Amino acid sequence: MTSTDRSTGGAAHGPSGPDEDAAPTSHRASLLRTGGTMAVASLVSRVTGFARQLALVGTLGLAVVNDSYTVANTLPNIVYELLLGGVLSSVMIPLLVRAQNEDSDGGEAFTQKLLTVATVVLVLATALAMLGAPLLTALYLGGDNDTHANPALATVLALLLLPEIVFYGLGALFGAILNTRGVFGPFAWAPVLNNLVMLAVLGVYAAMPGEISLDPVRMSDPKLLVLGLGTAFGIVVQAVVLLPSMRRAGLSWRPRWGWDRRLRDAGGLALWVTGYVLIGQAGYIVTTRVAADADAGSVSTYSNAWLLLQVPYGVLGVSLLTALLPRMSRAAAKGRFGDLIRDFSLGIRYSTIALLPVIVLITLFGGTIGLALFSIGKASGGEATRLGTTLAVSAFGLLPYAVTMLQLRVFYALKDARTPTVIQVVMVLAKIPLLLLCPAVLPPDQVVLGLAAANSVSFVVGAIVGQLWLRHRLGGLGTSEVLITFGKTAVASSIGGLAGAGLAILLRESLLTSVGMKAAAWSVLVSGSVAALAVTLVVMKLVRLSELGPLWTRLARR
Numbered sequence: 001m002t003s004t005d006r007s008t009g010g011a012a013h014g015p016s017g018p019d020e021d022a023a024p025t026s027h028r029a030s031l032l033r034t035g036g037t038m039a040v041a042s043l044v045s046r047v048t049g050f051a052r053q054l055a056l057v058g059t060l061g062l063a064v065v066n067d068s069y070t071v072a073n074t075l076p077n078i079v080y081e082l083l084l085g086g087v088l089s090s091v092m093i094p095l096l097v098r099a100q101n102e103d104s105d106g107g108e109a110f111t112q113k114l115l116t117v118a119t120v121v122l123v124l125a126t127a128l129a130m131l132g133a134p135l136l137t138a139l140y141l142g143g144d145n146d147t148h149a150n151p152a153l154a155t156v157l158a159l160l161l162l163p164e165i166v167f168y169g170l171g172a173l174f175g176a177i178l179n180t181r182g183v184f185g186p187f188a189w190a191p192v193l194n195n196l197v198m199l200a201v202l203g204v205y206a207a208m209p210g211e212i213s214l215d216p217v218r219m220s221d222p223k224l225l226v227l228g229l230g231t232a233f234g235i236v237v238q239a240v241v242l243l244p245s246m247r248r249a250g251l252s253w254r255p256r257w258g259w260d261r262r263l264r265d266a267g268g269l270a271l272w273v274t275g276y277v278l279i280g281q282a283g284y285i286v287t288t289r290v291a292a293d294a295d296a297g298s299v300s301t302y303s304n305a306w307l308l309l310q311v312p313y314g315v316l317g318v319s320l321l322t323a324l325l326p327r328m329s330r331a332a333a334k335g336r337f338g339d340l341i342r343d344f345s346l347g348i349r350y351s352t353i354a355l356l357p358v359i360v361l362i363t364l365f366g367g368t369i370g371l372a373l374f375s376i377g378k379a380s381g382g383e384a385t386r387l388g389t390t391l392a393v394s395a396f397g398l399l400p401y402a403v404t405m406l407q408l409r410v411f412y413a414l415k416d417a418r419t420p421t422v423i424q425v426v427m428v429l430a431k432i433p434l435l436l437l438c439p440a441v442l443p444p445d446q447v448v449l450g451l452a453a454a455n456s457v458s459f460v461v462g463a464i465v466g467q468l469w470l471r472h473r474l475g476g477l478g479t480s481e482v483l484i485t486f487g488k489t490a491v492a493s494s495i496g497g498l499a500g501a502g503l504a505i506l507l508r509e510s511l512l513t514s515v516g517m518k519a520a521a522w523s524v525l526v527s528g529s530v531a532a533l534a535v536t537l538v539v540m541k542l543v544r545l546s547e548l549g550p551l552w553t554r555l556a557r558r
Contacts, residue, residue, distance in 0.1 A: 072161050194235060359396060363497075423465050435454050
């Protein structure tokens with residue numbers, strides 16, 4: 001069936017049965033339960049991950065060493081995403097679901113072949129990446145004479161960290177296999193172990209005397225080895241800990257050589273997804289080059305602001321996305337496009353309710369967040385405030401980002417990897433001119449603020465283009481329901497935000513004189529956030545957000 005056939009008739013007239021005709025309230029309650037379970041694991045993971053970032057900033061500061069480490073630690077993720085990350089969600093999860101539904105062995109042989117092929121590809125890619133490490137760091141940081149970072153240090157760290165590629169890939173595959181079999185917990189909890197390992201590594205690093213040598217950079221430097229090898233070991237643990245869960249789910253990992261026609265059929269989709277990742281990297285390369293040229297610490301400031309912005313999305317948005325993706329893949333595979341649209345609309349509305357209040361809080365309290373959280377160790381108050389301000393000016397992109405990720409999964413569920421790549425081109429074309437404009441209109445120490453805002457603008461562009469494209473493809477997307485939910489949530493969030501900001505203004509001056517800057521920042525942040533969220537919830541109840549019906553019912557029963 002062509003995409004036109006699918007969009008014209010499927011959404012309104014797809015086959016239905018008892019499961020498809022179930023009450024929307026029951027569907028929402030089920031989604032809330034699944035997402036809620038993963039949200040707990042994601043919350044612990046994000047909290048420990050955030051503690052790791054704080055320890056990293058306190059130990060390395062927000063200057064040259066952290067910039068070099070940030071780029072080196074990003075390289076394994078980039079290579080993994082090129083090889084498997086996007087392909088996993090776009091192609092492999094739908095294929096795993098289909099194999100489980102179609103094959104007499106429940107997809108076991110297909111899964112074994114997939115793991116075997118992926119392992120070979122990941123090992124070869126890791127070897128090539130390590131050979132090309134100097135070229136990779138030069139691509140993202142530039143040469144020694146035109147950057148505030150240290151490419152030599154980044155290269156040595158990259159050699160220690162690039163073996164993570166294998167374990168990133170295998171861990172993600174293990175998690176995908178478990179998720180398609182309805183086992184969500186282990187993959188959600190695995191990053192917690194990685195974070196704990198990293199905290200221990202940073203503790204050992206801080207306890208060691210001296211500093212990492214920057215001129216010359218030496219591979220034998222004990223502190224450098226602890227930082228690099230310890231970081232890599234955390235990723236190994238994150239992958240290996242999933243093996244017992246795989247066995248309990250009925251799948252033992254052992255090599256199975258051979259080819260499956262479904263892997264060949266997916267090749268075209270995989271190429272489009274790789275193109276999607278490559279196009280996105282063009283924007284990231286420009287971002288890191290501009291940041292490294294502007295001011296020392298800008299790369300790590302940008303990275304930490306983005307990671308901090310990811311915390312609410314990781315706890316709330318990813319949980320919903322993980323619960324929705326197998327549902328949408330099954331609905332698309334069986335031609336139930338009405339269910340696909342319903343899940344998509346529901347995902348946007350829940351993302352709006354969860355993230356919009358957080359966006360308002362981050363926008364109002366960004367500088368305070370940076371000061372409270374990051375003015376530790378080697379990071380000064382000024383550097384921490386700049387990080388918080390970077391967070392505040394980019395917060396508006398959080399919800400559009402969540403929407404683009406959800407749109408991406410809808411296209412992939414429809415076995416369409418071309419359209420997301422085209423949309424990615426539009427986003428990057430919108431972003432790069434803004435990135436290049438930043439050094440021309442902003443002072444060096446504020447360039448990173450413009451870079452973060454430009455990134456968020458690209459998500460707004462992508463969300464609008466993606467929504468229009470899906471509407472053309474599938475017909476009505478429940479847009480009116482989404483807009484009603486957005487309007488009600490915006491009203492509640494704004495009233496709550498104003499209440500929190502008002503309380504913060506009343507408290508700030510007196511606290512600064514009585515308890516000091518850092519303690520005052522924490523007091524203002526906690527009291528303002530609690531007040532804002534409490535008022536927001538009350539107003540959400542008053543405006544009768546239907547999506548929260550199951551939550552209010554459960555609370556009333558308790």
